[in-house]
Amino acid sequence: MDGILPLWKPEGFTSHDCVSKARGMLKTKKIGHTGTLDPDVEGVLPLCVGKATKIVPFLTDTDKVYEAVVTLGSATDTEDSSGQIIESKEVTENITYNEIEDHISSFQGEITQTPPMYSAVRVNGKRLYEYAREGIEVDRPSRQVLIKEISILSKDEEIVEGEMSFSLRVVCSKGTYIRTLCVDIGKTFGYPAHMSSLVRTKTGGITRDECYTLAQIQEKADEHKGKELLLPLSRGLSDMVSWEVDEEWKVMIQHGRVLTKPSQIDAETFAVVHDKEVIAIYQQHPSKPGYVKPVRVF
Secondary structure (H helix, E strand, O other): OOEEEEEEEOOOOOHHHHHHHHHHHHOOOOEEEOOOOOOOOEEEEEEEEHHHHHHHHHHHOOOEEEEEEEEEOEEEOOOEOOOOEEEEOOOOOOOOHHHHHHHHHOOOEEEEEOOOOOOOOEEOOEEHHHHHHOOOOOOOOOEEEEEEEEEEEEEOOOOEOOEEEEEEEEEEOOOOOHHHHHHHHHHHHOOOEEEEEEEEEEEOOEEHHHOEOHHHHHHHHHOOOHHHHOEOHHHHOOOOOEEEOOHHHHHHHHOOOOEEOOOOOOOOEEEEEEOOEEEEEEEEOOOOOOEEEEEEEO
16 A cells, blocks of 8 residues: 545644544555644644655645634744633724734745744754753754745624734745744734634645545445555655656666756656656765665555
8 A cells, every 4th residue: 555645634633633534444554644733733744654654744845825814912832722821912903904904924945943942843952842841041053934825815893802813824844833933913003913724725735625634544444445545656846857757767766866957857856657646766976976776666
């Protein structure tokens, strides 16, 4: 059983919980997820099964699409609605669509983020959330992330109990903290803020409409048809440049040969395809200009 299981992760489950459940339902141990989603978040979580586990780093590295709700008026220690309120400031004037659009437009492009204390980033060999649970504040390394698109979806008609919210659609690179983005957007309005809801609607080329719930996967598994739910490896690499090869090249590639660089390929990393099937991932050779070498062979 090899392929990508497009799971719609429910709220209340960790990504690891979903992997464990899928292993039990599909009766296979070789399953890996492609980017952690917090327990309170639902959305697209592709699971790589069998040989597809070899492409986990590449699918994890793809762009993600989120729909998030920003709530102005209060900040929490976790930067989302699950945490304790640490700062409040009553919102007294309704903010217009145009004002929101003006503020969020400044976040499009490459921005600098500092990971939240409640995150899995390691500092001195220890996860930040472990420090946070002990009440220890540590210096966190900032990182550059790319916001490719950001737009407003809707906003509250009225201020409720000193807070107002609006929802955004965000297309971003790997490693972007949407919680932190919401907090930083709030600061530009002069208000403490937090992320009150988050849904991931797309990972790489895999969309919400293609996903299955855990209940649907269980139903297929009970019918011994779990394999029917799997997408081919190529779907997880749809954003990658590809090189189509014939039978002769296929044999050399499956033996992991270093090859002369194909003239039509300039990408640093690319998929090698034979008869519509991905058979390997190659990269430009780091020490031999004009040659390419295998990264993964399937």
